[in-house]
Amino acid sequence: MGMGASRTSVARGDTDTPLLDETIGANLERTGRVHGDRTAFVACHQGVRFTYAAFDAAVDDLAASLLGMGLVPGDRVGIWSPNYVEWALVQYATAKIGVILVNVNPAYRTHELTYALNQSGCRVLIAAPSFRSSDYVDMVASVRADVPQLERAVFFWTDEWQSLRAPAPPAAIDRVRSVSAGLRPDDPINIQYTSGTTGYPKGATLSHRNILNNGFFVAEGLRYTEHDVVCVPVPLYHCFGMVMGNLGATTHGACVVYPEAAFDAAATLRALESERCTSLFGVPTMFIGELAALAAPEFAELDLSTMRTGLMAGSPCPVEVMKQVTSTMHMPEVGIAYGMTETSPVSTQTATDDTLDRRCGTVGRAAPHVEIRIVDPNTGEVAPIGTPGEFCTRGYSVMLGYWDEPEKTAQAIDAEGWMHTGDLAVMDDEGYVNIVGRIKDMIIRGGENVYPREIEEFLYTHPAVADVQVIGVPDERYGEEIMACIKLADSVDPATVTAEDIREFCRGTIAHFKIPRYVSFVSEFPMTVTGKVRKIEMREQAIVDLGLQSAAAIRNA
Structure with a gap:
């Protein structure tokens, strides 16, 4: 590369290696023909296993039921669930008939759900009934009046869901194949909402060609064959799970393993x-x-x-x-x-x-x-x-x-x-x-560009540091100052490490203007569900904790 x-x-x-010039459905069928007896998906927490032949057949049955609802290529169907094998069934079934899958973050609550469903114009939502503190059934019921385009909500493991999973008659399968044959690789097939830091999330719209090839080439880079078994604990609603995980494996006849729902x-x-x-x-x-x-x-x-x-x-x-x-x-x-x-x-x-x-x-x-x-x-x-x-x-x-x-x-x-x-x-x-x-994360201290990642990498070499995030905070003299937020290793007594110890560790090894003025010891960082640290939230909290409101007002004036 x-x-x-x-x-x-x-x-x-x-x-x-040429790009794959086919749809996701066509690629899955091809894999099924070649590797039908091999294991395709394992959900450890559900006790469920699918061979490629069985998975492709189940996808066809579900796709036939979705067409039976009146869905047509280009319609949007939302998926709101943590990692269950049903998520993968919906992913491939919608792709097979050209219905655009809208990934809804499992952490969303009613406000964000309403926005995603309305902005994408979802006709159908398929969801888990609940997970941890999220009661998806109740939340869907509470937003129905605010989502006029949503015609139907179906929840996993209910009688309604089981009816969608029932074996389809031959004529219905023929219809799936007819619709699938009319699709093109550049057709939109997926909307994923990006986690914006300001304003509402934006719906990145992706095609068969986009995500099928990306999964394929990621797996090529890892030298996958049909003998690989790929553990996917990352969320399926995110590209990491559904593209690099699912599509990377299925384009190679490899097996996908979900260890848990989260x-x-x-x-x-x-x-x-x-x-x-x-x-x-x-x-x-x-x-x-x-x-x-x-x-x-x-x-x-x-x-x-x-x-x-x-x-x-x-x-x-x-x-x-x-x-x-x-x-x-x-x-x-x-x-x-x-x-x-x-x-x-x-x-x-x-x-x-x-x-x-x-x-x-x-x-x-x-x-x-x-x-x-x-x-x-x-x-x-x-x-x-x-x-x-x-x-x-x-x-x-x-x-x-x-x-x-x-x-x-x-x-x-x-x-x-x-x-x-x-x-x-x-x-x-x-x-x-x-x-x-990030351009927006770059710290400008007294005219010097400071890159947080460089300081983080250095601080990781301190034996007491388990994790660290470096942020810029407002400063009346320099415009911004550097703050290191540190999680200590479990084996370290917090009483034995001070902020001055951290600064002393830096002196003489990194430039003076990169040495954190502020050091905070924390037990956790604010995170998104995909594991990204929310540095903006950390900065806002630091302004309050350090009493930097006046400096922030000067900087933002």
């Missing part, structure tokens, strides 16, 4: 052993949790000998965590991928034979059939090698646009087709990319 880097920060992934470190470790998994996906916080869980007596004899590879993505990965996963979890070929929902999601990925330093210190090179470049966010000019700038990408993976929001689409995708990510990145002379932060 990533050939063609030049002295400017421009590169293009290789094109030796992330549980111990359940994930048990699934790795019991299902003889070869690959594991997760955001860094998940891997941190799994490494901590491995210390429990329950897992003293855990057999991870079948493990080989996997991916960390979703947020920057601490180098020390990557090194521990490689050795402790028996994942010598674990890699890093970088992307965003709007790019299906992966734009760069490390290779399994990259050095550990490359896999720890970069997000890899341009993915196949993807162009990347790094530009000065102020001038739009392509940055020289080694100079930070905004990461932009172009190619098959760029979304069709934001659903029903052409102006926001035009702000994100320029006239030449480049998706502007808002991420700050640096490219080296071999085309490897390092993400150094």
Whole structure:
């Protein structure tokens, strides 16, 4: 991957393997014909297993029932559920008949649900009845009057759901095949709402070509075959789960394993052993949790000998965590991928034979059939090698646009087709990319650009630090000051580590203007359900805790 880097920060992934020119339904059928007897999906927490032949047949039955409801290609159907095998059935059934699946975050409550259903125009919602503190049945009932286009809500495991799962007559299956044959790879098939920090989320609209190929090439990068068993504890409503997990596996005849409905470190470790998994996906916080869980007596004899590879993505990965996963979890070929929902999601990925330093210190090179470049966010000019700038990408993976929001689409995708990510990145002379932060997260202290990721990576080398997030907070003198929010390792007595200890650790090793003025010891970070740290929320809380309201007022004036 990533050939063609030049002295400017421009590169293009290789094109030796052609793009898949088919729909998701056609690809699943092809996999089913070749690997019908192989296991396709395992839901450990449900005690459910599907072979490819059985899964494809169940998808056809459900697709026939959806057509029987009066749905037609281009209609929208919402899915609101944590990780159950039913989620995958709905994903592939809607794709097979050209119905656009609208992913609804399981953490949403009534306000966000109403927005997503109305903005996308969902005719049908399919959901779990409840999960943890979320009573989905009650919430749907409470919003029905505010969602006039919603004609029907169906809940898993009810009689109504079971009737949709019932074997369809031959004529209904023939209709599924007829509708499927009329679909095209560039048809929209999925709407995923991005977790915006201001305003309402935007519905990234993705095609068969977008997500089928992205899943396929991510799996190619991990060297998947039909013998791989892929553990997917990440949420299915997100690209990481449904594209890199599900589609990456099914395009290769590999097996998908769901350990639990939501992330549980111990359940994930048990699934790795019991299902003889070869690959594991997760955001860094998940891997941190799994490494901590491995210390429990329950897992003293855990057999991870079948493990080989996997991916960390979703947020920057601490180098020390990557090194521990490689050795402790028996994942010598674990890699890093970088992307965003709007790019299906992966734009760069490390290779399994990259050095550990490359896999720890970069997000890899341009993915196949993807162009990347790094530009000065102020001038739009392509940055020289080694100079930070905004990461932009172009190619098959760029979304069709934001659903029903052409102006926001035009702000994100320029006239030449480049998706502007808002991420700050640096490219080296071999085309490897390092993400150094978000444009909006970059700290400007007294005129110096400070990248939080650099300081975080340094602080991870402190033996007492388990996790750390660096943010900028308002300052009347410098404009912004640096604050480090630190989670101490479980083995560390909090009374033995002070803020001054942390600053002293930095002195003489990193530049003076990068040393955190403020150090806070915390037990947790505010997180999204996909494992991303909400730095804006941390900054807002710090302003209150540190009494920086007057500095904030000056900065925002």
